[in-house]
Amino acid sequence: MKTTKNHLNVLIIGGGLAGLSCAIKLSQMGHRVKLWEKDSTIKRKVCGEYLSPLGVECAKALGHEELFSGFEPIYGMNLTAPNNCLIETDFPKSYGLSLNRQEFENRLMAKALSMNIEIIRGEIIKEINPEGNGWIINGHHGDLLIGADGRQSLVAKTLKLQKKSSQKKVALHIYIKRQSDFQRRGEMIILGRAGYIGINPISENEDNLSWVGDQEVFKTWKNKDDLIKEMLKHPRLKKLYGSNPQYGEITSVAKVSQHVSGMVTHNAALIGDAAGFIDPLTGEGMTRAFESTLLLSHALENHQNLALSLKAYQREKKKVTNDKNRLNTIFQFIIKNTAISNFVGFFLAENRRRADIFIGIIGNVYTPLIGLKKMFLDTTPRSSL
């Protein structure tokens, strides 16, 4: 059996944040990496571009800090409940980042190319076949296959790891000119059954705004322009963007989740969105892309053979995502229920310490369990959280 101390031939499908980060990390560990990316140039993907505090830490652990220059910090979130109650929060002793994805992915790609990693751009992989103890893609043999091909993952489908999901959501996205005082905080506006809006101050006068809601809600609108126009009448958005908001093209995404039964099979692993993604609500997709790369690379480093490494990767990945996924499911329930959302809003608005802990859980500064303990059992003052 191939040991992970040998240098493996690694085949990666997908050159987004997860795939490129993984290619760089595994190449630094001495493995021979080949990566395929279907797009020949890097586009600005539909994404809130908010990197959570944990995401910042994971990216630093991968050595990406040198690629952060020019990206501004985010110190917290303003939450607006359906009854328009505004809750200002700060991340406890940490910060997130407004990360221009296109720019960042270009920097990652340049780093990978400067390391002579073999990257085949503009080629879409349509078929993956097992061969001996490994895999073969377009005539290239690999000991380890990594699916970093996002929410429509061919690798997850081929390996029969993808699960059907009943969740049908749509996301609309715009860049919009900011007209009010500038704050380095994100915004989350809860609209009850009409979904939610996430905002990230991507530059001094421009915000990145996404609306996410059920397909059923989306279908009640004649078109996406009407929906966005109506959303922009929300009092909080009027305050931020005035009564004549200036925004660019509306882009949309129809698959916002990815459900999997597992993250590994024989000599293959999924990372990033391909390994599972519930909803953009808590803005942690990029965090999971970096985190899964770290977990996989640690597992390969610390176990003697590939089978044990992959088992360890899946165990650790499930550990970090299971609690958060449960919490995300609870949040989904809360935000759809106006009365409960308003109650939670009142509960947080009443006490700034609570609100900061809450946003600490969302930003993965605290695990859900530690956050809840701090909120209800601990008396540490807000300044020492």
Ligand SMILES: Cc1cc2nc3c(=O)[nH]c(=O)nc-3n(C[C@H](O)[C@H](O)[C@H](O)COP(=O)(O)OP(=O)(O)OC[C@H]3O[C@@H](n4cnc5c(N)ncnc54)[C@H](O)[C@@H]3O)c2cc1C
């Ligand atoms: C509306 C919305 C808002 C979001 N906001 C945030 C946010 O604010 N913060 C956050 O952290 N996350 C956010 N996310 C999630 C975030 O965008 C993803 O989690 C992140 O892009 C995952 O990175 P990835 O590398 O796993 O996948 P991707 O970025 O999707 O990369 C996958 C790559 O694989 C390539 N590919 C796919 N199939 C093939 C193939 N067959 N052959 C070759 N190449 C292939 C694709 O071209 C792509 O480049 C949001 C998502 C949505 C939908």
